[in-house]
Amino acid sequence: MKKPDAAPKGLLIDLDGTLYHGARRIDGADAFIADLRMAELPFRFVTNNSSASPDVVARRLEAMGIAAQARDVCTSAQAAARYIAEERPGARVFVIGEDGLREAAEEADLVLTERDPDYVLQGIDRKLTYDRIAAAVRHILAGARYVLTNPDLLLPSDDGLLPGAGSIGAMLRAASGQEPVLIGKPSAILMDYALRDLGLAAEDAWVIGDNLATDIAAGQAAGCGTVLVLTGLTTADNFEAYAEQAGCRPDAVCGDLHELRSYISAFIRR
Known part of the structure; x- marks a missing residue:
């Protein structure tokens, strides 16, 4: 090579x-x-990882003895929010995700909404409910653009491997028939x-x-x-x-x- x-x-x-x-x-x-x-x-x-903010990631690294600052970190959540903001400034987004994704969307001046979104922005969500999956599918079928932070089917945890953002995305793709814009x-x-x-x-x-x-x-x-x-x-x-x-x-x-x-x-x- x-x-x-x-x-x-x-x-x-x-x-x-x-x-x-x-x-x-x-x-x-x-x-x-x-x-x-x-x-x-x-x-x-x-x-x-779309679940944690750059500050949280940096603090995790520091706790392991690896010198880090928030400005050193680029996450799929930040990139996804920026992608949407550049395509449609101030867009309305329905978020399936955790704090890191919601914070990234807000920092990109996107509007978080439960109704009539321009985009469905999806990452990992460990408190996901059937109702939110159903709502996301309805929004996509109604014309909302679907943006997926990352395709990881599994993610490591202290209890072993868990379903990742890609596994949630598999449900949305199957139900909506739409392929997402992949960021990560x-x-x-x-x-x-x-x-x-x-x-x-x-x-x-x-x-x-x-x-x-x-x-x-x-x-x-x-x-x-x-x-x-x-x-x-x-x-x-x-x-x-x-x-x-x-x-x-x-x-x-x-x-x-x-x-x-x-x-x-x-x-x-x-």
Whole structure:
């Protein structure tokens, strides 16, 4: 596989499986982020998670010993809200989601409504009711545009895997017959949002992640360099199978975050 031939001017870094597992920091994550700050290499933490605000995500990282600020975080909720706001400023949105998604919509000056929305904006909602699913389907059938924060069918929790936003989306798609605008990875929309936040062109950034089908696919869709770390979903043993399933391969592979630190440092020192 090809290797990046120039140092990145910024990084888009996945979180779960790349820097932590659940509430446990992956070995070397704290030092990796500290290195980036010392080298003044800009970055964003880019997550499909739509349930938590950037401030909440940053506090979680801090609790694991990974230095973070809210401004470092780009979520699928923020990107989804911005997508709608740019397409239709001040749009009326019916939200299926949690605090992070509602806050993002309000910060984008969208109007949260239960009646006659222009958009149905859907993420993960762990207090979802049948009535809200039914209402969302009625709105979509009446002409509301359907925007899905991320396609993740499952999400990790302390009690094991739980249905994710993509599983809720499967119900809405089946009932309405409409396909949503997909914002999160593997879509390039989230990556484009993070690139704009960094002020970088895609060719100047690398995407770092553990998942070929989401992180690496999204990076390639956006036109970024890609580096896979074998710290989460993808391992040396399953790499070939997952690469075939995902239909893509990264520009480089690092076994762990210590190897990634050395790999990036070698480019920076050139």
